[in-house]
Amino acid sequence: MTNLNPKLQVGISHQYGNLVVHGDIQFAVKENEFLCICGPSGCGKTTLLDILSGLLKPSKGDVLLDGEMVNPKKHSISFVFQEPSTLPWLTVWENIATGLKIKKLKKAEIKQKVEEVIRIVGLGGFEDFYPHQISGGMKQRVSIARAFATNADLILMDEPFVSLDQPTRERMQQEVLDIWKNLKRTIVFVTHNLEEAVFLGDRVIILSEKPTSIKADLPIDLPRPRDPLSIEFTELRARCFSFLHQK
Amino acid sequence: MLSSLFNSSSQKFSPGIKAALLNVLALAVFLLLWQMLAMWVASPFFPPVDGVFKAFKNLLVKGDTQGISLGTHAWASLYRVLLGFNLGVFLGVPLGLLMGLNKSLYNSTRSVMEPFRFIPPIAWIPLAIILFAGDTRFAFLIFLGAFFPVYTSTLVGVQRVEPLHKKVVAVYGASKFYTLMHVVVPTVLPDILGGMRVAMGAAWLTIVAAELAGGINEGLGRMMLNYAELLKIPEIIVGMIVIGAIGFVLNELLLMAERYLFKWRWQVTL
Numbered sequence: 001m002t003n004l005n006p007k008l009q010v011g012i013s014h015q016y017g018n019l020v021v022h023g024d025i026q027f028a029v030k031e032n033e034f035l036c037i038c039g040p041s042g043c044g045k046t047t048l049l050d051i052l053s054g055l056l057k058p059s060k061g062d063v064l065l066d067g068e069m070v071n072p073k074k075h076s077i078s079f080v081f082q083e084p085s086t087l088p089w090l091t092v093w094e095n096i097a098t099g100l101k102i103k104k105l106k107k108a109e110i111k112q113k114v115e116e117v118i119r120i121v122g123l124g125g126f127e128d129f130y131p132h133q134i135s136g137g138m139k140q141r142v143s144i145a146r147a148f149a150t151n152a153d154l155i156l157m158d159e160p161f162v163s164l165d166q167p168t169r170e171r172m173q174q175e176v177l178d179i180w181k182n183l184k185r186t187i188v189f190v191t192h193n194l195e196e197a198v199f200l201g202d203r204v205i206i207l208s209e210k211p212t213s214i215k216a217d218l219p220i221d222l223p224r225p226r227d228p229l230s231i232e233f234t235e236l237r238a239r240c241f242s243f244l245h246q247k
Numbered sequence: 248m249l250s251s252l253f254n255s256s257s258q259k260f261s262p263g264i265k266a267a268l269l270n271v272l273a274l275a276v277f278l279l280l281w282q283m284l285a286m287w288v289a290s291p292f293f294p295p296v297d298g299v300f301k302a303f304k305n306l307l308v309k310g311d312t313q314g315i316s317l318g319t320h321a322w323a324s325l326y327r328v329l330l331g332f333n334l335g336v337f338l339g340v341p342l343g344l345l346m347g348l349n350k351s352l353y354n355s356t357r358s359v360m361e362p363f364r365f366i367p368p369i370a371w372i373p374l375a376i377i378l379f380a381g382d383t384r385f386a387f388l389i390f391l392g393a394f395f396p397v398y399t400s401t402l403v404g405v406q407r408v409e410p411l412h413k414k415v416v417a418v419y420g421a422s423k424f425y426t427l428m429h430v431v432v433p434t435v436l437p438d439i440l441g442g443m444r445v446a447m448g449a450a451w452l453t454i455v456a457a458e459l460a461g462g463i464n465e466g467l468g469r470m471m472l473n474y475a476e477l478l479k480i481p482e483i484i485v486g487m488i489v490i491g492a493i494g495f496v497l498n499e500l501l502l503m504a505e506r507y508l509f510k511w512r513w514q515v516t517l
Contacts, residue, residue: 071420072417076419078418081414081415083411085414085415087415087430089511091511099419102421103420130511
């Protein structure tokens with residue numbers, strides 16, 4: 001294991017016209033690390049993920065994935081969006097296969113990978129359903145399955161559970177951790193929910209308001225499964241909270 | 248008692264078959280009322296159902312005054328409609344996609360494209376008579392009637408494409424062509440099919456008018472006009488009914504295609 005070269009190396013600043021969105025943002029993510037990014041609403045979290053995915057060019061600086069400029073055509077990147085992003089004209093199976101098909105994998109390989117990830121996320125039996133026939137939580141599970149089906153170098157998640165009810169949300173958080181442990185991927189997970197960040201992440205980055213900069217970069221060295229009611233957890237959450245609200 | 252009869256029948260038949268039976272019933276009631284009204288009025292200007300049916304049989308078996316059968320007339324019209332309609336779809340869809348995806352191209356050519364939409368196909372007949380002959384003339388006129396509904400609904404449908412759906416495939420490095428075929432077209436397809444049904448109506452409207460304007464002996468419009476000159480109303484009504492029936496069947500076929508293609512919209516939610 002070489003920790004000298006990080007999986008993802010970010011050093012960017014970004015602005016729309018005169019509006020400075022990101023001041024100077026620098027961080028790195030190790031291979032198979034689960035990084036959570038937390039910040040107040042309107043601090044440009046989604047824009048940051050767009051930049052990390054290579055879909056949006058930052059005004060200055062660049063994003064390096066495996067030492068190369070990030071590029072969706074070259075790298076394998078997955079994105080789980082905040083809104084339900086299943087394609088309504090495709091079945092659950094076809095939705096999950098989308099990334100694999102674009103990456104032009106062989107049919108047999110696609111079949112094997114889709115079946116594997118369907119089993120892991122527990123969507124067995126729903127392969128031929130259309131998105132409008134399943135619940136919101138299941139739709140998000142399809143999006144997550146689609147993200148994990150490809151051999152993604154980087155998985156970006158943009159508040160994927162924000163529209164789910166609390167019990168579903170808690171279950172899905174645990175599921176994402178299980179899948180991540182199973183399949184080993186590098187994840188950048190954006191949320192405005194500190195508890196979610198501390199529960200999931202190996203590390204939490206706290207962002208400021210615009211112009212956005214990094215206020216804190218905290219390792220979360222609690223063993224998993226984490227108990228949100230334990231003293232250590234509560235203390236870490238409180239630390240994150242104070243950073244978030246510090247002027 | 249009646250309601251119990253109705254209930255038992257609703258359990259016996261599937262909704263589709265029940266609707267079909269009710270439609271047959273409605274049609275029978277309509278024909279019965281027509282027959283009764285015609286017998287009561289008893290005028291040569293209001294032929295009864297059996298008179299029209301006799302004219303239908305004669306036209307089908309013996310043909311018209313020139314010996315051209317109803318089948319030949321109907322096929323001539325249908326052939327022209329399908330020719331022009333297909334041309335309209337094959338040009339309307341790609342052009343609609345092109346204009347819908349290129350906002351600046353659409354905006355800069357509006358003054359050329361849009362006024363054409365307001366020239367009814369019928370207004371093209373005089374020019375078409377001079378420029379074209381035979382089936383080409385009819386196909387041209389029907390193309391004009393069918394093109395714009397398809398073109399316009401495709402153009403509008405493209406605006407419905409969700410940026411998020413494009414982003415879903417863009418993240419995986421999808422090419423422009425992939426995005427077109429796997430995101431844009433599936434989104435627009437329902438609009439295209441809707442436009443095709445409107446176009447089919449416009450096509451029939453145009454064919455009858457074009458055939459009335461003359462030139463050729465075959466075609467339902469021509470046949471009706473010939474009988475109008477002879478003051479033979481039953482044969483005219485036969486022509487009208489055949490036009491309505493063919494239009495109905497074509498529309499049902501398009502609806503069936505919609506139901507098949509858009510399972511993702513039609514299936515009942517769990």
